[in-house]
Amino acid sequence: MRSRINNNFFTRDVLEVAPALLGMKLICYDxxxxxxxFTITETEAYRGEEDLACHVSKGRTARTEIMYHExxxxxxxxxxxxxWMLNIVTGxxxxxxxxxxxxxxxxxxPGRLTKALGIDKSFNGENMSESSRIWLEDRVSNPLFITTSRIGIDYAGPEWKNKQWRFIVKGLPEK
DNA sequence: GTAACGATCCTC
DNA sequence: AGGATCGTTACA
Structure with a gap:
């Protein structure tokens, strides 16, 4: 029996959490x-105000306030x-x-993912370690993965564009 | 009040 | 290659 992931997992640095999510089960009520x-197969890390690809790099606003939460x-x-884009806050x-x-x-x-899961704005702020409609369960083993640069963030400039902060399970079936 | 812009996806 | 489509943000 797998157990629900608790908050100690999420309070670590995003660069540890993003790859550790690969292979975990995302349980969600449709x-x-x-x-x-659903088994998680691809993630991307966004890390702090200095990361020009991260929304908080443009300042702390009403929309991004939730990212400052634990x-x-x-x-x-x-x-x-x-x-709709589904993100898990870390740190x-x-x-x-x-x-x-x-x-x-x-x-x-990411857009197809939320459509399949029925994720919308009502999930913003939901707590993964307490929610009754969405949570994570531990993985049985650590899948091999590859890293690439992040997608759709050309505006962030080469330094941040080139960070290998996209994590993909290795050997996924074609399409 | 207005205007510009997306952490995308589908169709041509 | 181009269009859909609207919340968020900045600025007047």
């Missing part, structure tokens, strides 16, 4: 109230007017970081 289970809560926001209080969930088994792409 729109019909049915419990669904790790373990969700940061959900809308991009391009139509896609200690006042240390703004988050992991973007980009893929789960059978589904690639």
């Amino acid at each position: 729109k019909k109230g049915l419990q669904q289970s 790790g373990g809560v969700l940061y959900v926001y809308l991009v391009y007017g139509m896609h 200690r209080k006042e240390v703004p970081q988050a992991v973007l969930l980009r893929g789960i088994q059978g589904i690639t792409g």
